[in-house]
Amino acid sequence: MKTLNIIPAFLVAALSLTSCSDDWDNHYDRSETAATESVLDMVKGNPDLSTFARMIEIAGYSDLLGSSQTFTVFAPTNEALAGVSLENTDEVKRIVANHISRFNNSTASDAAQGVKMYNGKRFFFDGNSFGGATLDDTDNIATNGILHIVSTQIPYVYNLREYFDTHDNTSAIAEFIARFDEKQLDLESSVAIGVDEKGQTVYDSVLIDYNPVFDRYHGIGDIANEDSVFTMIIPDNVAWQKAYDRISPYFNVYNDDQAVADSIRDVQTSLAIISDLVYRQEVEDPAAFPKLMSTTGSEIFDVPALFAGTTRIKASNGWIYAAPRVNYDNTETWNKEIEVEGETQTGRTPGAGTTINVRSVDSDNPFADVISEMRYIEVSSTSPSRQPGVTISIPDVLSGQYDIYASFVPANVLDATAVNDSTRVSFTISYMGANGRSTTSRFTNSDFITRPTEMTLIKVAEGFSFPVSNYYDPLWWMDETHSSLDQTVTTSVYVTTNVSNTEFNRGVMTRRFRLDRIIFVPVKDLAD
Template identity: 40%
Template structure:
């Protein structure tokens, strides 16, 4: 078999090495030569491929198949192309690129091995007679610049997620929202003396930070819910009230609401991997890290279709959203967080205390808390509350009981007052106060010796915030805002201080308390 080495070398042009088997050798050693004809000429001279040859010439692909580059063509016979619209140039271009790959790919190629078509789609042989689900009627026809296989049908063109929403008119609203973040960025080190090199970039189309995934990448596999325009509009109506903001310029306020609402919607749509039955999972985690618990309801009623890079669940008319799983999550501020607190009363001492497994009080968040004390004046601390939405919250403060300092202090107690700063719809500030000597909920401590349970005070129930004070991911990812992060001053604050008179000091109350954390929990009656 003296041509074995020659054929293997040709099939390996461009770095793709194809194994040679006995059937391959026998087929091409009968006449002792490789046909001196290009793939295009071979297709033109095949009476079963007249329609495909016309499509190749109409799309300009004929020049590729007459070049010295090596290609593999999977050509549908005429019967398979009888219904093709020859006037739909975009569809013809998609079909051609879906049937041609670089390099030589014989049927001796390993079953399941990824073959990249000209459009980037990944396909493979399922056997020597089946390619990407389509039967091969004649295989391994060798040309001077590659290999021709004839198929009994066209290979279905499968959109990736990005292609689907960019080409389907009824999905234009989700496309327009994501596409607004598309830009050209300079590629460092990718320029020469004459030309600058730029690449397409979209902050949302990433799989890290706050991106929804590389849904435009054929090598990345996802499961994604795609809302049509009607579903998008209904979702926007449901979500946008949470992101109602005040700005002296109403156009700016509307723009902020639109961007933040759109992000809240898309952050609940993409899941890693191909999930054929998502409703059967106990929980699912989105690409952005949100945990979806009621998966059966979340995916109910959607149409499932294959994408080239995963599975699409098409939401026709309605999108099932779970606010507390995606955008309306609890806000937690740890007492020991230095960046979130400010001593607001003269003479106040505030110290971070750490605990370990031997602590008599269990369940302290992050194993640290803040101890606040003072004797001459009522000591107080004010906490910044970030990313409050225009919705209702139950507001809690978790306190560490005095028993943390031993039996001698286990029964001491203090009376507290709270003052919360809230932005109104007109941009003005309003203060909400809660204090009083007769409200037992405001009394912290006084536990019996050995009582080591955390003390939780519910300061407000279902408090409605008129406006949102939220900084979204796209804002943080904007390089222009990198230096502004430390300048952010939340519009919502909560001050906690003792409410103890001099007469009560050390007789009834002490001026000392210990804060584990503050929690703004979305109210259930929202």
């Protein structure tokens, strides 16, 4: 069993007292300014800084600032901290970390580089101020750094996560995201100290904060990272509830245990709300953007509509748009079009007596621009008496309405002489019913005929309703114990020829078709 002895990263190694720049060395003669006190002792020894000294203790930074590591402290005077409640530990910690930086940062430092504070935020010297706070007494040399005294607090600017974590009117989004906060072992920073009786490595361990919702590839991005730049629409609690009420019917999950079904529905609905709130760039004027791509890959084409009614607020790592409403177009965000290529082998099953061949076209083929991925499947019968068919599985169908289409490639795509090769097709949609049992709906129409010399798009069904969703969310996919083999797809479309023996024997129609893809187009949800 591993021993988890938490050692914060800032205690892994002691840093010697060095200057940040040649300017520091040129500005001071250390022989004339030999320090005798640590930066902590200097703060504690100044009666005008007694409140900040107490805050350092409450925040748990006393040992750190009294150590041999090098820090610069921008200590606010008692008067500057008069309105701070020392009983609010979270606020105290935020303020203290906002006034401490690593290394020596004197007023002679390069102002253009800025100073990265202990909380990751970056501030700049600007004449007689630093980060918006007035410098009162500067460049006091300590044995382990520098003390500056400021007569006002450095204004605290929230990053995106801090904003909704600290505002009562955004508690809904904060509480949902906080469900997934955890600690993970940082192997790069942890030190192996031996092996246990089972031969497993034992670490003096460093644990780091982790939340899968912030995953770079499957989540919305690390919106708490001070070194990144984002724009985020942050819904207030009223907006969150309205969005929840609008979206939750689309995640109507069936499970034998209703409590499990409700839990899945709640998580998937909430993930849908946050899925496209974040953008990996600064959006100062939404009207200037013809389109935006969210961190989850959704493309927004009516940017002003998405940001309508919001209030812009500067964050330490980008921009916040406080929103009284979530203006999603469902078909661009959480309820996108589903396209399944015929040539996709996963989830494709041939019917009885059916042969399936995957075909492709070259870029100079006249149909290259209209055949998706320039590939399709040719479905034919192994004997003249059979009606060939193929089942295509459709993943991630929500419990909503879809217009369903099938796209077919003409017979002359590879054979210019095949100008009379057409067929009639029918469709059977299989899906899970509200009772958890599989059910089917068959669609036939005399007009479901493929054209021999041009692409054919058949509208199979309009506004077809699925009572149960069959969706696997990003958190499920991020679980290392899950794979595509664990995914059960309950929705499928069976495509088969529907040609009578008379039609076939007379050569009116063939029993062969070329399927490009199946398309599920969600019905646009016109929100109130």
